[in-house]
Amino acid sequence: MAFLDNLINGISLGSIYAVIALGYTLVYGIAKMLNFAHGDVIMVGGYVIFTAMTSMKLNAYLSVLIAVAACTVLGITIEKVAYKPLRQATSLAVLITAIGMSYFLQNMALLIFGEKPVTFTSVISIPKISLFDGQIVIKSEAIASIIVSILIVVGLSLFVNKTRSGRAMLAVSEDKDAAQLMGINVNRTISLTFAIGSGLAAIAGALLCSTYPVLSNTTGAMPGIKAFVAAVFGGIGSIPGAMIGGLLIGVIEILGRAYISPQLADAIVFAVLIVVLMVKPTGILGKKVNEKV
Amino acid sequence: MKQFLKPATRKSFITYLLVIAAFIAVEIMVSTGNASNMFKGLLVPFCVYSVAAASLNLTVGILGELSLGQAGFMCIGAYSSAIFSIVTKDTITSAWVRFPVAMLIGGISAAIFGVLIGIPVLRLRGDYLAIVTLAFGEIIKNVFAALYIGYDSSGLHVSLTSQGDLGLAPDGKMLINGALGISGTPKDSTFEIGFAVLLITLIIIYNFVNSRTGRAVMSIRDNRIAAESIGLNITKFKLITFGLTAFLAGIAGALFSHNLSTLQASKFDYNLSILVLVFVVLGGIGNIRGSVIAAVVLTYLPEVLRSINNYRMLIYSIVLIVMMIFTSNAKIRGFFTASFMKLKGLIIKNKSAKEGE
Structure with missing residues (x-):
């Protein structure tokens, strides 16, 4: 029973990672850049919901909607201000700019909301499910995470x-130049x-902070990195x-935490990533791209 | 005028002279009592970050691959050298013998890990390499934070769960105490040793860059396929560079750990890697002297600007973004180059006009 409990927790956490990973995978597939600041957009989404609910006393669902809107605008702004001037630059330059953006968001949040986690x-607010006479309780946050992530994946695929x-x-993800020749507005598509990616980050922020209810300016950093690991793991762009x-x-993280060592759970996740990249550098569902001279 | 030295040699000598001049200036300041306690406390960190940044510049600037695992190598160097020093503290009493050996041990263990990690990882490129090196750094940090090592008369005890699990005899001594880290490291790091290490690091790096191997590495950076087609062994040269970076980072870590009496693994998270990367980027990618200057200035600045401490990282991040956009955007760079050329043209014109008078 404890194992099933852990498994459900793992799937619930995994669903949240999946929603974050979608943002990474879309951006990487199309703009060919690792958006390091994506995890921090989650944190911004969390703070927007928190502010809307506590200071403005708004309804929870309305707050999430506001957060989605705010993060969408934030995502577009980040792209226009920081990444667009670097379209032709090396991936190193773009990555460092993204790291700079990540620091910027974290420290803005630190200045506005303070150091203390809220x-x-x-x-x-959906009811939780009890199974086997209450031996297994599926928390409402877990149900919501799983349902929301499935809806998002199906909706996004469609x-x-x-x-x-x-x-x-x-x-555009296939061939930027050819797409442009076909009359596609590449800038608008990016x-x-x-x-979309940032809007999803806001939803992920709502789910993540509901499941693990501590919010600080670095809340998004680790989940963001792990979700990128997830995106690479599944095959980036897919x-x-x-x-x-x-x-x-x-699932690996929660089971590792429960059965191997709580301190080593993160190390296990990263070790899995490395093994996957060694065996199949393009991830589980990734395509192999040959390099041309 | 005939050139006195080859440009590359001259560049390295200017850097050595700058570092030596800075050392003498600091020594004079300290001996005449003009240095504040805060400044004195920063002297060793200056050397630590300079060595770390200069060595990372080998991978980022000379090899052209992004590594976010510098903190991991520093962590290995810090821990292994500290363990050596604690164990031999009573047998080797002279810090002048013990500390260099400890640093070598730190550097070599980091280099071994660097090569071990490099063999599989260096097949990847760009963002993938960055994320995998970041992953390795985090693994190393997490493993050290969960590691318990103690020793007693029956030998070494290692555990990954808790202190009680070690089964240490009552006379035993803890070396690594999990998340609490290492305590009781002798404070062997002094500014003089740090300066010597920095100077040796710079000599190693400059000689590496200007050697046949260094030129091969740079050719791989500029065009990998072309370098491969003229018969260069890409993996070998990448491994050499990566290993050298790890070695020097390990030594920086050893300097770091011998400057503090207690040390936790959590200090070596990816933020430290990114911090060192920021030194490299703001100092100029591929510019070793720039890395050293940036490391010193950017370590000193936050301490001076204590009053606006909250804004310091914000300013950092904005500078980072603006800097990248200004140096990497073709249009903006083109504009600056054009205006620079114009300016140069004007000066030359003025000069020739004056000479014509």
Whole structure:
């Protein structure tokens, strides 16, 4: 029973990682950059919800909507200000800019909200499920995380494959120049990608802070890195890959924490990433790209 | 005018002279009592971060690969050298013998890990390499934070769970106490030793860069496929550079640990790696002298600006972003180069006009 409990916790955490990983995977697939600041957008989303709920006394769902809107705007702004001037630059320059952006968000939050972590009130109000006469209790946050992540993955897959803007995203990720020649507005498509990714980050922030109700300016950093690990694990650029990678990382982390060593859980997650990259450098569902001279 | 030295040699000599001049200036300040306690406390960190930044510049600037694992190598160097010093504290009493050996041990253990990690990892490139080195740094930090080592008359005891698990005899002594880290390291790091280490580091790095191996490494950076096609062994040269970076980072770690009486593994998180990377980037990627200057200035600045401490990292991040955009955006750089050329043209014109008078 304890094992099932842990497994459910792992899947719940994994679902949250999956939602974050989708943001990484979309941005990496289309802009070919590792958006280090993505994890910190989660933290911003968390603080927006927290402020809306405590100082403005707004309804939980309305607060989440506001956070999604705020993070979408933030994502587009970050892209326009910091990343767009570096379209032609080396990946090193872009990565360092992204690290700078991550620091910027963290320290802005530190200045505005202070050093002390705040206690987050859960935004989820659905009932919890008891199984086997209460031997296993699935927390409402876990149910919400799992359902929301499935909805997002299905919705995003439909969007990318069925709509014009979604197919434009596929085209840009395949070949930016050819897409431009076909009349696709590359800049708008990249902005759209950042908008979607950051909106998802806000939702992930709501889920993450509801499940682990402590919010500080570095809340997003570690989950962000682990979600990137999940995205790489599943094969970067692949939407189902992000889901699989997220779930696996979540389950490995929770089981590792429960059965091997609580201090070594993070080390185990990173070790798994390294092993996967050694065996299959493009991840579970990734495509191999040959290098041309 | 005939050139007195080759440009590359001259560049390295200017750096050596700068470092020596700075050392003499500091020594004069300290001996005449003009240095504050805060400044004296920063002298060893100056050397630690300079060595760490200069060595990271080998991987980032000369090899052209991004490593976010510098803190991990510093951690290995710090821990292994500290263990050596604690164990031999009573047998080798002279710090002048013990500390260099400890530093060598720190450097060599870090280099071994660097090569071991490098063999699988250096197949990856760009962002993937960055994230994997970050992952390795975090693994090393987490493992050291969960590690308990003690020794007694029956030998060494190692555990990954708790202190009680070691089964230490009553006369035993703890070496590493999990998340509490190491305590009782002799404070062997002095500014004089730090300065000597920095100077030796710089000599090693400059000689490496200007050697046949260094040129091969730079050719891999500039065009990997071309370098491969003329028969260079890419893996070998990458490993040499990565190993040398790890070795020097390990020595920086040893300097670091012997400057503090207690040391926790949590100090070596990825923020430290990023901090060192910031030194490298702001000092100029590939510019060793720049790394040293940036490390010293950016270690000193936050201490001076204690009053605006909260804004310090914010300013850091903005400077980082603006700097990257200004140096990497083709249009902006083109504008600056054009205006610079114009300025130069004007000066030359003025000069020739004056000479014509």
